[in-house]
Amino acid sequence: MKIKSQRDFWSGFLFVAVGLAFAWGSTEYSFGSSARPGPAYFPFGLGVLLALLGGMVLFKALTIETEDGEPIGSIAWRPLIIIVAAICLFGLMLPRLGLALTLPAVILLSSLAGDEFKLKDALLNSALLTFGSWLIFVWGLRLVIPVWPTVFGA
Known part of the structure; x- marks a missing residue:
């Protein structure tokens, strides 16, 4: 499988990694319920959403062709x-x-x-x-x- 956009690939990869890390890390805390959310409720949901967003960006990086492959520039x-x-x-x-x-x-x-x-x-x-x-x-x-x-x- 060819990476068609390096920028999107690496940003999507980081979104997925950070999202999964937050979701996994929040499992050590109590979730509570929808009426009374616990300390894990928000970080877990946000981590899952971030991982899903990263997955969509990764999918785009692997399927949509770009002119020059959008290489990653130098670090600012x-x-x-x-x-x-x-x-x-x-x-x-x-x-x-x-x-x-x-x-x-x-x-x-x-x-x-x-x-x-x-x-x-x-x-x-x-x-x-x-x-x-x-x-x-x-x-x-x-x-x-x-x-x-x-x-x-x-």
Whole structure:
């Protein structure tokens, strides 16, 4: 069987692998029921959906002919390093500095990964996404997430 699109083949393969890993890993937890889902309910369902999506992309890569085989290009190291650093920064900053300071810092850092960085757009995104995250997670879902640095209290 010939791979007709290398990009689709490898992305589909990774989707299937990650989806199956999440579905398999979630079997260690309680599933619960549809009315009261347990901790395995969402990761299992999401893992299965991701694996199915990956299977569809794999099928496309093996059946639909492309002009040049869509070879995989070089790895974009700069955006990869910036996004991984932003994720690590989020994990380190959130418990100490709270949502109000962590999200703008992470959003500004991750916006540097793109080719078309504009400070005004990044600041607007930071403000809107921080407010939206507070609205959804803290106010709407009542999750216990620190909003302000621990120095300023609750």
